[in-house]
Amino acid sequence: MIDKRVELIRPLWLRASSLILSLFGLGVSIYLTIAHYSASVVLACPENATINCQKVTTSAESLILGVPVALLGLIFYLAMVAICLPQAWRIAKLEPIRLAMSGLGVLFVLWLVYSELVLIKAICLWCTSVHVVTVGVFLCLLYGFMTYSRSSE
Numbered sequence: 001m002i003d004k005r006v007e008l009i010r011p012l013w014l015r016a017s018s019l020i021l022s023l024f025g026l027g028v029s030i031y032l033t034i035a036h037y038s039a040s041v042v043l044a045c046p047e048n049a050t051i052n053c054q055k056v057t058t059s060a061e062s063l064i065l066g067v068p069v070a071l072l073g074l075i076f077y078l079a080m081v082a083i084c085l086p087q088a089w090r091i092a093k094l095e096p097i098r099l100a101m102s103g104l105g106v107l108f109v110l111w112l113v114y115s116e117l118v119l120i121k122a123i124c125l126w127c128t129s130v131h132v133v134t135v136g137v138f139l140c141l142l143y144g145f146m147t148y149s150r151s152s153e
Contacts, residue, residue: 026077032070056124102138
C-alpha cells in the first residue's frame with residue numbers, strides 16, 4: 001500500500017540527498033569490489049606511512065568470514081539505493097528500515113575505522129569516503145525521521 005503522506009512530509013532535499021549519497025557510496029563500493037577481485041586494478045591512492053589503501057584492502061580485516069568488506073559495502077549500498085529511490089519513499093513501512101539500515105552501517109563504519117587506525121595502522125582514502133557517506137546518509141535520515149515523523153501522525 002502506498003502512503004502519499006510520507007512523500008509529502010519528507011522534503012525533496014532529504015529524499016534527493018539520501019539517494020545521491022547512496023549512489024556515491026555504491027559507486028565507490030563497486031570500485032573497491034572490482035579492485036579486490038582484479039589484480040589489474042590499482043587503487044588510485046597515495047601510499048605513505050599513514051595512507052595506504054593497498055595495505056588496508058588486503059589486510060586480514062578486509063574479510064569477514066571470507067567475504068570481502070568491499071562486497072559487503074556494495075550489497076549494503078545496493079539496498080540503500082533501492083530503499084532511497086523516489087518510489088520507495090512512498091512506502092511508509094520503509095521508514096524505520098531505512099533508518100535502521102543506515103544506523104547499522106554507521107556501527108560497521110565505527111568497527112572499520114577502529115580496524116584501520118588500531119589494527120592495520122593505515123587509512124584508505126576510498127574507504128574513508130564511504131565511511132563519511134555512510135555517516136552522512138544516517139544523519140540525513142535521522143534528521144528527517146526526527147523532524148518530520150511527528151507531522152505524519
